[in-house]
Amino acid sequence: MPELPEVETTRRGIVPLLTNHAVERVTVRERRLRRPVTRNLHLILEGQTLRAVDRRAKYLLLVFDSGTLIVHLGMTGVLRVLSSATPPGKHDHVDIVFNHGHCLRFRDPRRFGLVLWTAAPAARHKLLKHLGPEPWDPALSADYLYALSRGRKAAIKNFIMDGRVVVGVGNIYANESLHVAGIHPARAAGRVGRASAQLLIAGIRQVLDNAIAAGGTTLRDFVSADGQPGYFTRSLRVYARAGQICACGRATIRHVVIGQRSSFYCPRCQH
């Protein structure tokens, strides 16, 4: 489900409600996620105060005094802040109840998500240490993207979805960014020039900024920490719009499969 804008929207919803509050109780109903939830999480978290909620790529980092709880939403994960009295549903796997009566609840029907404790700085965790730059990091420059993509035969869409290249760009926003930049998603990464690389970076930033401002995209089940859907869905230019007229008014949006993922583009706008 969630790409960077949905994770960031979730983060922003949690921060004002839970920061500087202490954990009173932790309930883990299902440990079998992509990797097993850290054992005895209640012994680690109970009594600790949440100091900050950070984000790296699509990982949420709940920073406590003695370490960090790393949360990944996978495809269907949702983190919500609810009253601790709200009864749990079928796929509500983890509850973290704070001493002011609020409960941070992790729901994830497909269980591709993660809830992992690390005592060391999260950036050094195995899952995070090889990640590429954030989309707004100045290190993500046209020169960087151009140099990294030379000789690469993979489709540019797959290339920008590779977290070692740049983080946070999933299937929806890869499609959208390529449309903004006028680049065909199946084009070999190595055949994208420097000027197009610059347009692509600008496109990624513009699309992600706008999606965050709209509270993310809701296709099926995304809701933010307060239960609101994202409103970027109506701003999508190509994603899930096969057969519709592109905003250019001169062509119909096409659907193809690239790297086993649904891909959408305008044959008139993207080359």
Added chain:
DNA sequence: CCGGACGCCTGTCGGC
């Protein structure tokens, strides 16, 4: 090193 396929899970939807 690179690229492509696969698997992990459950829910939903469309076609027959």
Added chain:
DNA sequence: TGCCGACAGGCGTCCG
């Protein structure tokens, strides 16, 4: 109405 396959926002791993 029911069944069955395809598909879904991620990503680590395996194989050639």
